[in-house]
Amino acid sequence: MTPTETAARGRAQQTADRPPLPVKLVIAGGFGVGKTTTVGSISEIAPLTTEAAITEVAAGVDDLSHTPRKTTTTVAMDFGCITIDPTLKLYLFGTPGQERFGFMWDDLVEGALGGLVIVDTRRLDDCYAAVDYFEHKQIPFVVAVNAFDGKVEHDLDQVRWALDVADQVPLVTFDARRRGSVRDALLAVLELALERAEG
Amino acid sequence: MTAGDTQADGDAVSGLAADPVGRAPAVRPFLVTAGRVASTRAGTPMPLETQVVSTAAGIVGMERLAFERRDIVALCRQPQSLAEVAARLRLHLNVVRVLAEDLESTGDLSVYVPRSEAANDLSILRRVIDGLRTIPDFRETTP
Numbered sequence: 240m241t242p243t244e245t246a247a248r249g250r251a252q253q254t255a256d257r258p259p260l261p262v263k264l265v266i267a268g269g270f271g272v273g274k275t276t277t278v279g280s281i282s283e284i285a286p287l288t289t290e291a292a293i294t295e296v297a298a299g300v301d302d303l304s305h306t307p308r309k310t311t312t313t314v315a316m317d318f319g320c321i322t323i324d325p326t327l328k329l330y331l332f333g334t335p336g337q338e339r340f341g342f343m344w345d346d347l348v349e350g351a352l353g354g355l356v357i358v359d360t361r362r363l364d365d366c367y368a369a370v371d372y373f374e375h376k377q378i379p380f381v382v383a384v385n386a387f388d389g390k391v392e393h394d395l396d397q398v399r400w401a402l403d404v405a406d407q408v409p410l411v412t413f414d415a416r417r418r419g420s421v422r423d424a425l426l427a428v429l430e431l432a433l434e435r436a437e438g
Numbered sequence: 439m440t441a442g443d444t445q446a447d448g449d450a451v452s453g454l455a456a457d458p459v460g461r462a463p464a465v466r467p468f469l470v471t472a473g474r475v476a477s478t479r480a481g482t483p484m485p486l487e488t489q490v491v492s493t494a495a496g497i498v499g500m501e502r503l504a505f506e507r508r509d510i511v512a513l514c515r516q517p518q519s520l521a522e523v524a525a526r527l528r529l530h531l532n533v534v535r536v537l538a539e540d541l542e543s544t545g546d547l548s549v550y551v552p553r554s555e556a557a558n559d560l561s562i563l564r565r566v567i568d569g570l571r572t573i574p575d576f577r578e579t580t581p
């Protein structure tokens with residue numbers, strides 16, 4: 240098997256329709272920050288919702304086994320897609336808003352090109368979990384302040400200070416309802432990913 | 439590697455996974471999959487964007503399949519992701535993972551697991567960037 244070969248595994252036969260290579264970005268953020276709106280503004284399909292399992296590592300340990308307590312929660316996840324060309328398709332997965340720490344989104348995030356962490360300046364702390372997660376996983380991410388009604392409550396320096404994100408993390412404002420604005424926010428993520436990959 | 443690559447991984451993967459981490463709390467998924475949970479490949483479940491497409495044999499032999507399996511083969515005449523299959527058939531993602539592997543082992547479905555190295559592939563990143571840049575500010579079709 241050469242690396243340039245696309246092949247189905249096992250005994251399954253290929254049909255004429257060879258699927259595109261799928262790549263993905265993760266759209267994260269707290270409750271109601273505009274994740275679904277963002278996906279819907281640019282996706283070529285109306286956002287779909289599926290149930291995904293996320294594992295939460297609870298603080299503290301199980302009294303009896305002294306192992307970290309893990310619980311699995313099923314969450315609704317929105318997603319959409321953009322066909323880049325017949326051989327390449329970009330998926331956008333909106334991860335559920337969770338303020339709590341410790342969620343393992345690995346199942347959703349594995350292999351992602353990058354992340355967009357959406358922030359509502361009225362509730363800044365809602366995005367800490369996502370920021371921490373991407374930092375920890377070393378996934379390139381951009382913090383995008385959703386300008387509800389065209390205005391941002393704080394300037395970007397204040398937001399950066401409040402979030403305590405590293406200087407190299409790009410911070411942008413955008414409007415989740417505007418397609419061109421969402422496109423530019425996603426481009427910021429991909430350009431960062433490219434910069435990182437170029438080393 | 440060139441664009442359009444998907445990973446081919448030859449070994450048959452058992453649907454019987456020991457690791458219950460991906461397990462969802464709902465009861466119904468376990469009835470559909472006879473109690474099995476999504477199997478893992480090198481410890482990670484198949485990504486959500488994994489592409490699945492029905493084989494010619496699967497489409498011809500669809501009538502012998504029952505319920506969800508038949509629905510999946512019918513839907514996947516058009517290649518799509520596991521996430522889309524789950525959403526459109528209102529099945530739990532982990533159920534779709536298990537059933538997709540079953541259908542693959544019976545030759546009814548082709549499963550294309552993407553390489554995770556795509557995230558570091560410069561040519562892929564550049565193509566996504568170039569493609570996104572062509573998206574206009576507003577949708578061309580006005581409602």
Ligand SMILES: Nc1nc2c(ncn2[C@@H]2O[C@H](COP(=O)(O)OP(=O)(O)OP(=O)(O)O)[C@@H](O)[C@H]2O)c(=O)[nH]1
Pocket residue numbers: 268269270271272273274275276277333335336385386387388389414415416
């Ligand atoms: N005015 C204004 N409203 C917005 C904007 N973005 C989102 N909204 C509205 O805010 C609400 C929440 O947006 P969603 O896109 O559903 O947010 P979400 O992050 O998907 O929410 P959850 O999935 O519930 O966490 C909706 O009523 C949107 O119409 C914006 O930029 N401006």
Ligand SMILES: [Mg+2]
Pocket residue numbers: 274275276317333
């Ligand atoms: Mg939402």
